[in-house]
Amino acid sequence: MKAQKVSGMGERWENYRVANSKFPKVRIRELTRQLELTNPQNGETIAEVGTGNGYLTFALACKVGKNGRIITYDYQKSNLDFVNNHNKNGLPITTIHQNIDYDFELSNESVDKVSSIATLHHYDDRSNETGTNGREKAIKEFYRILKKEGKLIIGDVAQGTPSQRHFDSIDNPIDCAPLGHPHDFLTERLARELCSKAGFRNVKFKIEKVPWEFESEKQAQQFLHTIHNAKCSPQESFEHAKKTLEWWKEGNKFYLGWELFYLMAEK
Ligand SMILES: C[S@@+](CC[C@H](N)C(=O)[O-])C[C@H]1O[C@@H](n2cnc3c(N)ncnc32)[C@H](O)[C@@H]1O
Known part of the structure; x- marks a missing residue:
């Protein structure tokens, strides 16, 4: 199945890119943890x-050097174009436009690792009642393309965490345009079940605190408003986030209480 073109989704992902490119340090803790676990x-x-x-x-x-390769998939072609246009140093990156049947066009046992952050929940859509079909298919494909003893490393939002409550609270076209955030999230039990069903072993799952870090309250307002492509004011995006996420100051930095699960599994 090809990804359906929905009006406004281009803008949604453009603003997602803008927020992360303009404020690359905000999500540094979640990125650092994903890198540590992936250990490229x-x-x-x-x-x-x-x-x-x-x-x-x-x-x-x-980290993988000129003899290695990162093969990165996205259903939004504009994301792939952005990465190709910014790869000025010729890093070993191959971009692949992904269909939403989650067939990864790689042969069996061809990659050492599969690594993904903040994405798996997008593979199902509760407004289309897809259940866990997308995630189940993708995890089976991850198993197929991994070499024997290859590793799967996923960082994503878990059910029952403040991050989940935040995403559920922006599931409307004002706080997150154009379609809200119609995704549900894995529990540890379900994540383990999907991995075991695909054939993975040694599954480890842990929810970790990876707070988003800001220089100022104004930066938090701009980041939240932009990353969610919100149609309210930046201040409203921030006030809204504080209803579900803890907000505090430590030294001269400010933090929002973001949490992710990190899952590791072996083929
Ligand atoms: C929240 S972003 C995470 C991007 C990046 N990994 C990061 O951490 O900044 C989710 C990514 O999944 C992609 N995506 C959204 N819905 C998708 C779908 N149905 N199928 C495949 N990819 C999707 C988006 O284009 C976006 O790049």
């Missing part, structure tokens, strides 16, 4: 799903 090595081939602005892509590509 010189010469490895790593498939990444959910390119965005290349937030994880470029960091991985710097």
Whole structure:
């Protein structure tokens, strides 16, 4: 199935890229943890799903060297174009336009690792009642393309966390245009079940605090408003976020209480 063109989704993902490119340090803790767990090595081939602005892509590509490769998938062609246009140093990055049947066009046992951050929940859409079909298919494909003993590393929002409550609270076209945020999230039980069903072993799952970090309240307003492509004011986006996420100051920095699960599994 090809991704359906929905009016306004181009703008949604453009603003997602703008927020991450303009404020690259905000999500540094979630990125650092994803990198630590992925532990990219010189010469490895790593498939990444959910390119965005290349937030994880470029960091991985710097580590695998010229004998390695990052193969990154996204259903939004504009994200792939953005990464190709910004790959000025010729890092080993291949971009692939993904269909939403989640057939990853790679042969069996061809990658060392699959790494993905903040993306898996997008593979199902509760407004279309897809259940866990998209995520189940993708995880089976991750297993198929991984080499024997290859590793899967997923960082994403877990059911029952403040991050989940935040996303549910912006599931409307004002706080997150154009379609809200119609996605549900995995529990540990479900994540383990989907991995075991696909054949993975040694599944580890842990919810971790990876707060978003800001220089000022104004920066938090701008970041939240832009990353969600909100149609209210930046201040309203910020006030809204504080209803579900803890907000605090430490030293001269400000924090929003973001949490992700990190899942690791082996083929
Ligand atoms: C929240 S962003 C995360 C991007 C990047 N990994 C990051 O952490 O900044 C989710 C990504 O999934 C992609 N995406 C959204 N819906 C999708 C779908 N139905 N199928 C495949 N990819 C999708 C988006 O284009 C976007 O790049």
